Amino acid sequence: MNLSRPGAWLSDADMIARCRRLVEPAMRAAVAGLHPWGAAMVSYSLGWSDATGRPYEGAGGKSVRPALAILSAEAVGGTAEQALPGAVAVELVHAFSLVHDDIIDQDELRRHRDALWKAYGVGPALLAGDALLALAVARLADRPEAMRYLSAALVELVQGQTADMAFESRPWSGPGEVSVAEYTQMAAGKTGALLGAAAAAGVALGGRPDLSERMWRMGVELGVAFQIADDVLGIWGDPQVTGKPVHGDLRLRKKTVPVLAALGSGEPASRRLADALASGETDDAALTLAACLIEEAGGRTIADRLAARHLGAALDVLDECLPGAVALRELCVSLAGRAR
Amino acid sequence: MNLSRPGAWLSDADMIARCRRLVEPAMRAAVAGLHPWGAAMVSYSLGWSDATGRPYEGAGGKSVRPALAILSAEAVGGTAEQALPGAVAVELVHAFSLVHDDIIDQDELRRHRDALWKAYGVGPALLAGDALLALAVARLADRPEAMRYLSAALVELVQGQTADMAFESRPWSGPGEVSVAEYTQMAAGKTGALLGAAAAAGVALGGRPDLSERMWRMGVELGVAFQIADDVLGIWGDPQVTGKPVHGDLRLRKKTVPVLAALGSGEPASRRLADALASGETDDAALTLAACLIEEAGGRTIADRLAARHLGAALDVLDECLPGAVALRELCVSLAGRAR
Numbered sequence: 001m002n003l004s005r006p007g008a009w010l011s012d013a014d015m016i017a018r019c020r021r022l023v024e025p026a027m028r029a030a031v032a033g034l035h036p037w038g039a040a041m042v043s044y045s046l047g048w049s050d051a052t053g054r055p056y057e058g059a060g061g062k063s064v065r066p067a068l069a070i071l072s073a074e075a076v077g078g079t080a081e082q083a084l085p086g087a088v089a090v091e092l093v094h095a096f097s098l099v100h101d102d103i104i105d106q107d108e109l110r111r112h113r114d115a116l117w118k119a120y121g122v123g124p125a126l127l128a129g130d131a132l133l134a135l136a137v138a139r140l141a142d143r144p145e146a147m148r149y150l151s152a153a154l155v156e157l158v159q160g161q162t163a164d165m166a167f168e169s170r171p172w173s174g175p176g177e178v179s180v181a182e183y184t185q186m187a188a189g190k191t192g193a194l195l196g197a198a199a200a201a202g203v204a205l206g207g208r209p210d211l212s213e214r215m216w217r218m219g220v221e222l223g224v225a226f227q228i229a230d231d232v233l234g235i236w237g238d239p240q241v242t243g244k245p246v247h248g249d250l251r252l253r254k255k256t257v258p259v260l261a262a263l264g265s266g267e268p269a270s271r272r273l274a275d276a277l278a279s280g281e282t283d284d285a286a287l288t289l290a291a292c293l294i295e296e297a298g299g300r301t302i303a304d305r306l307a308a309r310h311l312g313a314a315l316d317v318l319d320e321c322l323p324g325a326v327a328l329r330e331l332c333v334s335l336a337g338r339a340r
Numbered sequence: 341m342n343l344s345r346p347g348a349w350l351s352d353a354d355m356i357a358r359c360r361r362l363v364e365p366a367m368r369a370a371v372a373g374l375h376p377w378g379a380a381m382v383s384y385s386l387g388w389s390d391a392t393g394r395p396y397e398g399a400g401g402k403s404v405r406p407a408l409a410i411l412s413a414e415a416v417g418g419t420a421e422q423a424l425p426g427a428v429a430v431e432l433v434h435a436f437s438l439v440h441d442d443i444i445d446q447d448e449l450r451r452h453r454d455a456l457w458k459a460y461g462v463g464p465a466l467l468a469g470d471a472l473l474a475l476a477v478a479r480l481a482d483r484p485e486a487m488r489y490l491s492a493a494l495v496e497l498v499q500g501q502t503a504d505m506a507f508e509s510r511p512w513s514g515p516g517e518v519s520v521a522e523y524t525q526m527a528a529g530k531t532g533a534l535l536g537a538a539a540a541a542g543v544a545l546g547g548r549p550d551l552s553e554r555m556w557r558m559g560v561e562l563g564v565a566f567q568i569a570d571d572v573l574g575i576w577g578d579p580q581v582t583g584k585p586v587h588g589d590l591r592l593r594k595k596t597v598p599v600l601a602a603l604g605s606g607e608p609a610s611r612r613l614a615d616a617l618a619s620g621e622t623d624d625a626a627l628t629l630a631a632c633l634i635e636e637a638g639g640r641t642i643a644d645r646l647a648a649r650h651l652g653a654a655l656d657v658l659d660e661c662l663p664g665a666v667a668l669r670e671l672c673v674s675l676a677g678r679a680r
Contacts, residue, residue, distance in 0.1 A: 033495075035502040100470060104463035123444035126466055127501055130440060130473075134494035137477055141491040144482045151481040154474035155373075161467055162375040 012334035015327055019067035019087065022080050026088045030135045041120050041128035045099050047111060051119040061098075061111075064335050065090040068195060068328075069202035072215060075325035078206020085139045086146045086201030090194055092136035093150065097157055097194070099129035104165065105252065109244060145209045146201035149216055153197035160189025167255045172277045173263050178255045180264065180306070184224055191230075192223025214321045218332075221314035225336040228307040231256035232300060235291055247287040253277075257306060262299025269297035311336045352674035355667055359407035359427065362420050366428045370475045381460050381468035385439050387451060391459040401438075401451075404675050405430040408535060408668075409542035412555060415665035418546020425479045426486045426541035430534055432476035433490065437497055437534070439469035444505065445592065449584060485549045486541035489556060493537035500529025507595045512617045513603050518595045520604065520646070524564055531570075532563025554661045558672075561654035565676040568647040571596035572640060575631055587627040593617075597646060602639025609637035651676045 031042050043049040050056045066087035073083030080087075101107070102115035103122055109115060117125035133154075140147040163186040167178050196219030200212040233242055234249035235258055242248075249256055262273055273293040276286065294300060311333070318329055371382050383389040390396045406427035413423030420427075441447070442455035443462055449455060457465035473494075480487040503526040507518050536559030540552040573582055574589030575598055582588075589596055602613055613633040616626065634640060651673070658669055 035499050035506065037506050038499065038502040100466060103466060106463075122462065123446075124505065126440060126443060127498060127505065131495075131498045131502070133470075133473065134491070134498045138491040138495050141488045142484045144484050144487075147484075147487065148481045151474070151478040155471075155478050158467060158471045158474045159375050159378065162378040162471070165464065165467065166375065166377050 012330050015071065015331060016063055016067045019070045019080070020063040022070065022084065023063060023066040023087050023091060026084055027091060030088060030092070030139065034131055034135075037124070038128060038131045041116060041124060042095075042131055044119060045095055045116045045125075045128060045132070051114070061091070061094065063091060064331070065094050065194060065198045067331055068198040068219065068335070069205075071325070071328040071331055072199045072202025073206030075322045075328045076203045076206040076208040076211060078203075078208075082207070083202050083205045085143060086150075086198065086205050089136040089139040089146070089150055090153075090198040090201065092132045092139070093154065093157070093194055093197075096129045096132035096136065097161075099125055099132065101161065103129075104161070107244075107252075140201070143205065145204040145212070149197040149200040149204070149212060152216075153193040156189040156193030158189075160186050160191070160193070164190055168253070170255070172255070172259075173274045177263070178260055180257060180260050183255070183257055183260055184306075184310075187224045187227035188220050191227035192220035195219035195223040195226070211321055214317055218314050218317040218321070221310045221317065222332050222335060225307045225310035225314065228257045228303050228310065229336055232258060232303050232307070235259075235294065236300070247284075247291055250287045250290050251282050253282070256303075258294050258299035258303040260299075261302035261306070262294040262297035265298045265302065267297040269293045273297055307336060352670050355411065355671055356403055356407045359410045359420070360403040362410065362424065363403060363406040363427050363431060366424055367431060370428060370432070370479065374471055374475075377464070378468060378471045381456060381464060382435075382471055384459060385435055385456045385465075385468060385472070391454070401431070401434065403431060404671070405434050405534060405538045407671055408538040408559065408675070409545075411665070411668040411671055412539045412542025413546030415662045415668045416543045416546040416548040416551065418543075418548075422545045422547070423542050425483060426490075426538070426545050429476040429479040429486070429490055430493075430538040430541065432472045432479070433494065433497070433534060433537075436469045436472035436476065437501075439465055439472065441501065443469075444501070447584075447592075480541070483545065485544040485552070489537040489540040489544070489552060492556075493533040496529040496533035498529075500526050500531070500533070504530055508593070510595070512595070512599075513614045517603070518600055520597060520600050523595070523597055523600055524646075524650075527564045527567035528560050531567035532560035535559035535563040535566070551661055554657055558654045558657040558661070561650045561657065562672050562675060565647045565650035565654065568597045568643050568650065569676055572598060572643050572647070575599075575634065576640070587624075587631055590627045590630050591622050593622070596643075598634050598639035598643040600639075601642035601646070602634040602637035605638045605642065607637040609633045613637055647676060 027046065031039055034042060040049065040053050044051060047061065048056060069087040069090055070080045070083045074080060098110060099116050102110055103117045103125055107115055108118050116128060140150050170176050170178055196216040199215035199219035203211040203215050231249065234254065234256060235247060239246050245251065263270055273290065276290050276293060314332055315329065318325060318332065322328065367386065371379055374382060380389065380393050384391060387401065388396060409427040409430055410420045410423045414420065438450060439456050442450055443457045443465055447455055448458045456468060480490050510516050510518055536556040539555035539559035543551040543555050571589065574594065574596060575587060579586050585591065603610055613630065616630050616633060654672055655669065658665060658672065662668065
């Protein structure tokens, strides 16, 4: 599978930066109408200000979802302006999900800073998340051709998050263990659906609602690839880059693909990993050992392969549906390597 | 002002019961698609089951919002079936707001039972609230004529809740005190907007979207009346009836109309009340004293009058817009007396 194609006249970083320049003013306009306190929290969560309300640079998201919406619209002959309500809505929903997820997971760090709940308290942060969601929905209320995908993504996102949370109380191995297939379904909801909504809303707003269903599927596959890549970084990612502690997902005892695949691979290291996890130890030495055993049992390799397979499925849909969409294709390929 | 009219062939309790019978199967169908854990929490929050998942009777809401949507549709010649997506959506948003409000306010009781977060934990309850909201939005995604009011209500609801939370850190009296006008604006968002959306969506789905704007205003006024009546019950309501502790809102030091009006009335008791509140004491004796001083300073009377004035404004809109809507009018009148 050849993942790169000639002909893209902008790097994906340039494409994303262009989309962010288009989307940010529209996002700021949406947020400006909020109660001052709500606006301050939302600005903090979007990386525009610090906890004292002063402007802040460098903590924003990567805006991949808006870029996906905009490039999808452009790929069907529409304009970035047409896609803007969808681009803003998916980015607001993404921000909403991060704010609430950090509360649920009690994650104290987000993009190298205190998570919103840590900076402002749980109740206010919960409400700021609700505000982000309300603004997102308002942005597409009169565009049913896009709203139907945003709302489907919302339901799937919550379903995926619920499944993820339910995984926590299940055993690492033996009866009741979480399968890689179940994990994939969870990731399709938690991460895939919103990318699906971005792509589906993009083509719908760009004038080709007939392509939305297939672009939704494309985005879901892309999201699964992205989530698995993110899970690899959640164990082996550089804290300087991810803004999260080293071995963060292991410390939180998250059941992610590398771990689940390692436990199920039947390698000698699998059994030792199961014992190590069952011990419940989360000191640095135990986490380092677990990470090594996961790698030794093939968990990392299987996860990388699975991510590539889902990316391939996404690109197959894209190539069938929009064979000339060079920039969009580049974005999808780079996105799966850009987790965290 | 004559609040009752002859000709209603069902009592308002009967009307609400009829609407609930119509709405509940549609709500159950919406919830059935959720992850089992999410469905269990949502069922608990809607009063359908206890915390062990067993069916439960008698803890459901009063379904006044769905009734408002359905009777609004019928008042313009539409059917209950036409209004159903709107009725379900507003009830789900109402349930969402209760679940999140209880987390924010750390309220441990809801309808005589543990609040959802108390029964299932903060993270899961937060997520169950998000699920309720996602289901609501999905229900109206392809009905822009109703969705636009639901989404406007969502934004207003969050704004109102944020304003309410911001009131907490402001002084009881002196510079920076909260005015009754500010309170009214907060209540219009926190409580009025969703009633506005119910009425506006009801007439839109019933075939008269041209009446939606006015019905939105009607609902907002009704909501302010309802909220003020609820605040009176929050201080003097019977715990057996309200399911909340006696003097609950005073214990939580909530800035509600009876207190704000009493502080601003210039009666001799106003000054004593300000001192009592400034002391910060929340033992039973202090709360009983505060409640007496509020009444003595005229806070309760002013609140009752203000509620009646907003109800009157709602009925004026209704009488102008839908003069023959007898059942709907009865519902509005009874609703303002049915807070909690």
